[in-house]
Amino acid sequence: MKRAVLLVLGVAFAIPAIAQDLRPLCPTRPGLGTPPCIVDKGHTLAEVGVGDWTRDRDGDMQSDRVIVGDMLLRYGIDTQSEIEIGWTAYGHQRDRAGTSVNRSSGTGDVLLAYKRSVANPDGSGLSAAVQPFVTLPAGGAAIGAGDWGAGVIVPISTDIAEGVSLQLSPEIDAAVDEDRSGRHLAYGSVAGIGVDLSEAVNAALELSAFRDDDPSGHSTELLAAAALAWQPVDAWQLDVGSALGLNHSSPDARLYFGVARRF
Structure with missing residues (x-):
């Protein structure tokens, strides 16, 4: 009996110790950029965009897109x-021009990615990684691209003050053409400031600029974004974010929220 009690006590004290050895929870969401941190060996981080709404107006045309179940493992x-795999469970697109309304819905494409740290995989100090990825045309016409695409992201972050970090995510893509066949060059970056408001709450302010050299017409998308993340316990995160378009080529507004869980 004494040995059994000691064993139970040992396990009880060992569990917190193991949890403390894990790196800080570091989901990709809710920011527009990509963090350089790496998930602990043998662990899975599940991230789900529960709801995501985007509106874009161009003269008499108004487009609304709703995404539900945007998942990343x-x-x-x-x-x-x-390694990462992503998929969107459902998307709905509504386009209105005057009294004419067109609706479509379906699933999204599949994302496959590999991220390798080159400095501080826990995301502390000066941290950097390289993340090549490919998208596979598994989705429908509503939110799927229609062909395969690929790219590489080089996420970087560095601490600039106590509880304040600078984050960069330069990216270059072979993006799918607007006509859903073939690829073209797209490139840009997200730059942001992350601020720890408390031990459990983090805020981020970001600017995003991406150039798209689609054969149907070149464009540059500019966005300003803000996000808030709350981690009530070490393994959970709840978040909310928004983005505003800064030029004619950008969506007018976006609102989204989601959750992340480490296993």
Whole structure:
């Protein structure tokens, strides 16, 4: 009996110790950029965009897009790298021009990615990683691209003050053409400031600029975004975010919220 009690007590004290050894929870959401941190080896981080609404107006045309179940699974394969798979469960597109309304809905494409840390995989100090990715045309016409695409992101972050960090996510893509066949060059970056408001709450302010050289017409999208994340416990995060378009080529407004859970 004495040995059994000691064993139970040992396990009880060991569980918090193991939890403390894990890196800080570091989801990709809710910001527009990509963090350089890596999920702990043997652990999975599940991220779900529960709701995501975007509106874009262009003269008499108004488009509204609603995304539900935008999922990303990240798995740590070693101390320096992780693999990712993403998929959108449902998307609804509504386009209105005068009295004419067109609606479409369906699932999204599949994302496959690999992220390798080159400095501080826990995201502390000066942290950097390289993340190549590919998208597979598994979705329908409503929110699917129609062809495969690929790209690479080089996320970087550095601490600039106590509880304040600078985050950059330069990216270059072989993006799918507007006509849903073939690829073209697209590139840009997200720059942001992350601020720890408390031990459980973090805020982020970001600017995003992306150039798209689609054969049907070149454009540059400019966005300003703000997001708030709350981690009530070490393994959970709840978040909300918004973005505003800063030029004619950008969507007017976006609102979204979601959750992340580490296993």
